[in-house]
Amino acid sequence: xxxxxxxxxxxxxxxxxxxxxxxxxxxxxxxxxxxxxxxxxxxxxxxxxxxxxxxxxxxxxxxxxxxxxxxxxxxxxxxxxxxxxxxxxxxxxxxxxxxxxxxxxxxxxxxxxxxxxxxxxxxxxxxxxxxxxxxxxxxxxxxxxxxxxxxxxxxxxxxxxxxxxxxxxxxxxxxxxxxxxxxxxxxxxxxxxxxxxxxxxxxxxxxxxxxxxxxxxxxxxxxxxxxxxxxxxxxxxxxxxxxxxxxxxxxxxxxxxxxxxxxxxxxxxxxxxxxxxxxxxxxxxxxxxxxxxxxxxxxxxxxxxxxxxxxxxx
Ligand code: DHB
Ligand code: FE
Numbered sequence: 001x002x003x004x005x006x007x008x009x010x011x012x013x014x015x016x017x018x019x020x021x022x023x024x025x026x027x028x029x030x031x032x033x034x035x036x037x038x039x040x041x042x043x044x045x046x047x048x049x050x051x052x053x054x055x056x057x058x059x060x061x062x063x064x065x066x067x068x069x070x071x072x073x074x075x076x077x078x079x080x081x082x083x084x085x086x087x088x089x090x091x092x093x094x095x096x097x098x099x100x101x102x103x104x105x106x107x108x109x110x111x112x113x114x115x116x117x118x119x120x121x122x123x124x125x126x127x128x129x130x131x132x133x134x135x136x137x138x139x140x141x142x143x144x145x146x147x148x149x150x151x152x153x154x155x156x157x158x159x160x161x162x163x164x165x166x167x168x169x170x171x172x173x174x175x176x177x178x179x180x181x182x183x184x185x186x187x188x189x190x191x192x193x194x195x196x197x198x199x200x201x202x203x204x205x206x207x208x209x210x211x212x213x214x215x216x217x218x219x220x221x222x223x224x225x226x227x228x229x230x231x232x233x234x235x236x237x238x239x240x241x242x243x244x245x246x247x248x249x250x251x252x253x254x255x256x257x258x259x260x261x262x263x264x265x266x267x268x269x270x271x272x273x274x275x276x277x278x279x280x281x282x283x284x285x286x287x288x289x290x291x292x293x294x295x296x297x298x299x300x301x302x303x304x305x306x307x308x309x310x311x312x313x314x
Pocket of ligand 1: 012013014015059192193196198240269270271272
């Protein structure tokens with residue numbers, strides 16, 4: 001059975017991609033940002049997922065104002081980097097997992113979430129920047145370390161989906177993954193945000209208090225977040241802060257109680273507050289044995305660590 005082992009939240013600021021592509025990662029401004037992801041890259045190398053489901057938003061690269069699907073699932077075998085005005089980023093073509101993606105489409109659509117199926121799609125900084133932050137720099141002619149299923153969400157033109165809808169879609173995605181027979185280790189990314197506004201009189205707005213509260217609740221109390229209306233994201237986190245609803249798809253695909261593995265927050269990168277979090281599902285084995293012996297919750301962590309050690313040994 002395929003299983004989701006962890007969720008990853010990450011901002012997608014395009015200037016981070018440009019800094020990486022143009023060799024600026026050692027400049028103090030960018031080092032502050034990239035150094036926050038070093039532990040995450042080590043975690044990713046250790047975790048070695050087979051597939052990453054990456055929830056992201058397109059910025060008028062694959063879609064345009066003429067046609068914007070609310071939720072679009074990438075079912076293709078590959079997704080080339082889009083030309084966002086400076087030529088495509090020098091990153092490898094993203095390889096998909098058409099069989100698992102089609103399975104997710106079937107399961108989720110039969111569960112009444114009407115996804116758009118994309119059999120051809122280019123991907124922009126919304127996806128490739130979080131991939132670089134978590135996987136590091138990858139030569140254009142090499143391969144990303146895992147297969148990717150893109151899920152594009154409309155957060156660029158009103159009306160975006162509600163936070164609650166996003167969270168429930170995450171639940172349906174989890175059910176879909178867990179009904180896939182092949183033994184695959186899957187991670188899910190929620191990307192975009194955190195607070196930022198890139199145009200208009202409030203351009204440059206950042207609200208660190210809001211962002212930190214969002215990360216706290218994402219980790220411990222996601223039910224508080226699913227009730228937040230769009231207008232609050234816009235008012236508190238800026239017009240582009242609405243990208244944060246995508247993190248709720250990731251959170252919905254995880255256990256109610258998760259272990260926060262890592263968190264990083266820095267202000268700013270370009271116009272944006274950079275937020276990052278890794279939330280791990282407690283292993284099934286640990287949960288089962290904890291339920292059996294009805295041990296206090298504190299012991300679950302140790303059981304999860306033991307189960308992990310078992311997996312590493314075997
Ligand atoms: C910036 C942030 C974004 O999320 C984006 O899509 C474009 C630009 C910025 O901070 O400049
Ligand atoms: Fe954006």
